[in-house]
Amino acid sequence: MRWIQALLLGSALLLESVTALKYEVSGTRKGVPIPKDQIKFVPYQFGRSKNNGPGVVPPAQKKKRANPISSSANWCGAVNHTPTTNKIKSIHSFWQLPGCTKRTGHTYPQAAAVWTGIDGNSWPSALLQSGTVCEFPCADHDRLSGVSADGLYRHEAWWQWVPDSAFTITSMPLAVGDWIEITINTTSDTAATIKFDNVSQDEQITISATAGPTLARKDADWVVERPYYGSSLAGFAKFDTTWFEDAYAVRTTGTNLGILGATQYQIPSLCNSTEYDNANAVSWSL
């Protein structure tokens, strides 16, 4: 999967848009509008924000296997496709923020990103995505916060319209086990709203982006990724089993594109994934 190198956090270290991408944000907290100056974004950069508590393992759910299987160098999850005669209009998913642990034998930084998005697979020239990421800056201490304790790590909320660079939503509270909901609605191949919702806290922000890199809107992605930081592949942190729930895309004709018939990607010996039903898929660390 060559495209993956270009996608995602791969362009994270660029500080400027490579296209004419523009965006505006708004948000609500418990139903009340959040003042704009309290919604904070920064260019995505490895090593920011605070440390959260230990992981919570979600309850086991049963699995079955019928989707075709493929492998990737750096991500696992479900990818489904639709012809450009019936494009993806929106994509949706819930998941619980997974706890992460360090992986023995992998170099630092280590990270695992959970996201949903549109394109980047059969359409490699653009990818619109949003999700969460856990990061271990180094083996035994948190360089940037100055907190020194083995095993400390951080979680971040982010969005990216690849090949433009990624943004961290620093004002979004995150805690392991809380429910996250992502909804990306496109209004054209170059305009979309991304809604990031902390369901547990009833805090939502909506980013309206225009003049983005041109999408084909034919790949629907629900993925856990071993991200690139610049041109280097991060070590792959172990993450708690992550269920993508209510995972569906809605197409122009109004029909849903779900999990069944998607390709289930795995990273050999690091990460596996499987479908459960048409709206649920799961990825887990090996």
Ligand SMILES: *[C@@H]1O[C@H](CO)[C@@H](O)[C@H](O)[C@H]1NC(C)=O
């Ligand atoms: C996305 O579109 C759906 C269906 O039109 C709508 O119900 C939902 O509110 C929209 N969400 C956002 C974040 O715009």
Ligand SMILES: *[C@@H]1O[C@H](CO)[C@@H](O)[C@H](O)[C@H]1NC(C)=O
């Ligand atoms: C959501 O809010 C809860 C309640 O404060 C908080 O514990 C956590 O940081 C947030 N979780 C998510 C999913 O963002």
Ligand SMILES: *[C@@H]1O[C@H](CO)[C@@H](O)[C@H](O)[C@H]1NC(C)=O
């Ligand atoms: C991946 O998961 C599927 C479904 O549970 C299973 O059949 C397969 O053996 C797993 N592969 C690995 C390498 O764990």
